[in-house]
Amino acid sequence: MSGPSEAPxxxxxxxxxxxxxxxxxxxxxxxxxxxxxxxxxxxxxxxxRQVATWVGALRDLAEREADVQVHTDADVAVVGRLIGVASDHLLLRLDGGALTVVARPATTGVRETDGAAAATPPAAGDRPAPTDQTLLEVLDRWHEDAATVHLVTRGGATERGRIVAVGEDVISLTTGAGTLHVPADAIVSVSVR
Known part of the structure; x- marks a missing residue:
């Protein structure tokens, strides 16, 4: 028999x-x-998701180099691989290698178009744009390269020509019909090969 002080x-x-x-x-x-x-x-x-920002969501897509369709207020969609996000524009590489800049203020939405799109989580990024290079600075580089560009403006007008000048808020484009001066805030997208 065990006593009261014994351990189990x-x-x-x-x-x-x-x-x-x-x-x-x-x-x-x-x-x-x-x-x-x-x-x-x-x-x-x-x-x-609660603190997600537009730029953060775009950065998430660009970091994955997602295939996207960028919708614009000119009723034009640009389809390509999102490879960069800047303070005032997006940079896409199109099939065939052309580069396109799309003005962020003209962007009304971005849809993933690759097979992974269905598994993509909702917007969750809250980071700022990684580069401070402006749309006009990109166009100025293309001007220096004497590149032929395809320009889309608000309203959907398109022009093909060579950038001959980039000012503070205007670009000048030589086209088959003469020189076209375009205010920077009218630019929706510009493509170069």
Missing amino acids: QVDAHGDGGDQAALSALLDDAAVDAAVRARRIARDGRERA
Whole structure:
């Protein structure tokens, strides 16, 4: 008979009842930890969606070099691979290698077009544009290269020509019909090969 001050005895050679109880307790703790970890991850994703920004979402797409369709207020969609986001424009590489800049103020939406689009999470980025190069600075480089460009303006007008000057808020384009001066805020997109 055991006395009142004796410790409980563990059956080290018996049926393992205590071992089973300990194992069940550890299993419950592991399940609870997994549930907590999933809840924390879900809460983090929800918080990221709540603070998402337009530029952050665009950066997420550009970092993956996602195939996209950029919708514009000129009723023109530009389809290509999003490779850059700047303070006032997006940079896309089109099939065939052409580069296109799309003015961000003219952008009304961006849709992923590749097969991974269905599995893409909702917008969750909140970071600023990674480059401070402006649309006019890009066009000035193309001017220096004497490149032929395809220009789309608000309203959907298109012109093909060579950039002959880039000012503070205007570009001048030599076309088959003469020189066209375009205010920078009328530019929707410009493509160069």
